[in-house]
Amino acid sequence: MSTLPLYQVDAFASRPFTGNPAAVMPLEHWLDDALMQSVALENNLSETAFFVPEPAAAEDDFHIRWFTPGIEVPLCGHATLASAWVIFNKLGWEKEQVRFRSKSGSLGVRKLEDGWLELDFPKLTFEAKDTPKAILDGMPEAPADAFYIASDTNYMLVLRSESEVRALTPDMRALKTLGSLGVIVTAPGDNCDFVSRYFAPGGGIDEDPVTGSIHSILTPYWADRLDKSRLVARQVSARGGELRCELHGDRVHIAGQAVPYMEGQVSIAY
Template sequence: MRLPIYQIDAFTSAVFSGNPAAVVPLEAWLPAAQMQAIAAENNLSETAFAVPPGDADGGAWGLRWFTPEVEVDLCGHATLATAHLIMNILQPGKERVVFSTQKAGLLTVTRGEEGRLTLDFPTRAPQVPDTVHPGLVTALGGPAPAAILAARDYLVVYDHAADVRALTPDAAGLMGIDRFAVIVTAPGDEPGVDFVSRFFAPAKGVLEDPVTGSAHCTLIPYWAERLGVDRLSARQVSRRGGALACRLVGDRVHISGDAVLFLEGHIHI
């Protein structure tokens, strides 16, 4: 079997930055184990698989995402990458794509000003958790945080962006946490940046994700409430780095960014 594959850097306008995602367009779903094996072979934080709409799908593409270890319920950068592929290569000129997902419902991506793409995702507002994993703060290795909240992921809030940048987490210590992943965040320390973040999910095969769209489903409602605004500019301060324009719209978030094609080829299985 010969399958097309594309690697697209998301939340950036230049290759070698942002978050690389593999995208494999299919005619029909492969067995989950086979898609998981492809994702493991790619060894990127996410590989997306997309199936074109059928007669009963209302125009929505099917979309699933896999880390090297597990299938995930929601992924932002690989959705952005898949939309970029559809709008620029598979169906050039298309201005809007709807995706049907198994656990996140319908997701929409639209092309806006200067070609920038905007994801329409559900919010995952953080709350004070009943308990916090006892090894969390030690495994992160930084100063005492200002707050620890949680949704799908832990949200660990620091006072200073420098604290977030300086973290060197113990991957083994984070393997046993009782949440999907850990988001760390702090106020921005550069002009025009409202907040910074990083994202760690070693148990899911992603030690540190370069730019994480799904994390902003939690970050945006937190910072919108804290800062009293509904539009925010975010930066993920991983080694590769990435920029996101954010907006809170009721129980949805709009996450905007650029994407650029790095590689195209074929898989032989």
């Protein structure tokens, strides 16, 4: 039996019990994939992040992976933000930036002067498609046209107003038959540039509280529509969270705050 450290951090949050809680487990070497999936299921949060140090000569500092309770995902914003908070505040990291190797390429997180943490993520591309029947069955308010993001198998729907996004009560059983990770829903914001919600029953999450990775799609979409590169976004789930987004060519900078909630040790046999 061995003990491993485990942290829980509320990401994209300015106070506890808001934003998106992520579990973070620093490792010296990788555990078996099935064991990491079991740990993520036991944590029962939208994501658990695991990372190990990269060799000293590598371009990146750590190799990071993310697991929902059901699957491993190719990109996750809030658990990367939470991992960076742990590295900066618990592991004695003295640099102002940390870089991660991931399934979505090299990702960076840097500390801003006001205490926010800023993700450096890839800009994800999308294509227009007819809205699938599974979405129309689960969300009758959905428009006939949608956008599909092939890199993470999400669909994106654009509604007319923030109130419409807030009022959604999707049928998760119908959305789960979609055969993709999830559905992003967005609209112009009342007191910000845009709002969103994210439903991901395909990944074992009915609704994700605040999702950094979807802003790799939302930022270029709204930057083009609003003709501005700097945007303020809110994810209007029950917990809610605020993000500052900026488009930089083929990269997207996504900034948020993080609040520690819990730290401890996990006892597992491996």
